[in-house]
Amino acid sequence: MSSFRFHVALAAAKLSKGLIQLLGRNGTHTPGVIALKICPDFLAQAPKAPLTICVTGTNGKTTCSNLITDVLEKDGRRVVSNRTGSNIVPGCTTNVINSLTFTGKVRVDATVFEVDERASRLILPYVKPDYLVVTGLFRDSLKRNAHPDYIFSVIDTYCPDSAKVILNADELCSSMLKKDSYRVFYGIGKQPDDKTEPYNLIADYQICPNCGEKLKYNYLRYHHIGDVVCPKCGLHSPDKKYLATDIDREKMTITIQEGDKKTVYPLIHTALFNIYNEVTVISALREIGLSAERIKELMGQIHIPDSRHNETTVNGVTVIQALSKGQSAVSSSRTFEYVANEEGKKAILLAMDDLEDRQKSIEFSGWIYDLEYEQFNRDDVVQVVCTGPRCYDHKVRCLLAGIPEEKILTNLSEVAAADDVTIDGVDRIYILYDCENYGMSCEMKKKIIKRLEGDK
Known part of the structure; x- marks a missing residue:
């Protein structure tokens, strides 16, 4: 494809982004669509930044790519990243356009690219990352990603050997x-509450x-996450270059051993999956070349993206x-x-039925029955509000988990359900939402906060 066509595509994409932003939108997807329509090999032709990092995996890629970007920016570097999670080909192309x-x-x-693991075959060969960070591969939506072994084959085949x-x-x-x-490998060493046998409903690697x-x-954390050995072959x-040893949730610190050296970093979140995300980020930054002391300093200045976790107390x-x-x-x-x-009395709102998927949704609801609703069958969970088109499926699963029916409410409208959740006698109200439902969850939160403030 000619260089002339590349430059026409770049100009058209940049103009479209400006127009989209004038309309109050982010312009993270459409500019890439336009560029690829004019110049199909745009990604291959585009000049590359001195440092290119791709982050992929079933879970955690948005959090990790955002945190890596945050640290690099605070280190004084000029960085672009597809922060909002537009992680298929058009979104990654827009990221290049912005660079x-x-x-x-x-x-x-x-x-920094967040890369959808299934779409990686259309991105990695052309972006040619200096570093590929993989958070892990799990069973995911049948509609999106099928089996983790299939996704493994995609990444293994299409990631350049130079990365x-x-x-x-x-x-x-x-x-x-x-x-x-x-x-290079990272991980978390044996912890006091680890197990030695799979205990979750889903454990993909038992043989x-x-x-x-x-x-x-040797130790098992959840699903198939842990340190494993085959007694036969x-x-x-693998041995870990970056090994998290001591996790102190009270002092909010995490110790990572690298060879003979141990460094104590700020712990940015207490959830185990986010601790893994932090270890991933620290490992990537060390490989890029930042010193442990510099990372320690900068990690204390960042937080998990608000689109993944945020709290307001009223x-x-x-x-x-x-x-x-x-x-x-x-x-x-x-x-x-x-x-x-988490401590305290809790009410839980579920808004996990994908907003963007509703017009052409699959009928498979088996994922709801693989969810571990048994976690909510406890005295300190005082209410579970099931919302959205599949709210009755969620209710059935709650009942199968032994949650008393009087604790369960249903509402086909997620936003309206914010008026149903109890605000009395609880310490925490959780809104659990799908990736595409973040905007909706913000509306739900606003309604709950107004109720807590006494504004009827």
């Missing part, structure tokens, strides 16, 4: 990626992928928005466990 001037010159020091790959040693599937490339023998877990979790009641991905039982079960184990 260039009108004349096609690179204007940044680094580009330095940063992998979770505690996640068996992704830890086997890119065996002929430069690889050895090499020989079929039952795997032995010797397959085992008259002694804390209202929490927390991402809980619809059609993804593994991701949502991790959120359920975190919410259930």
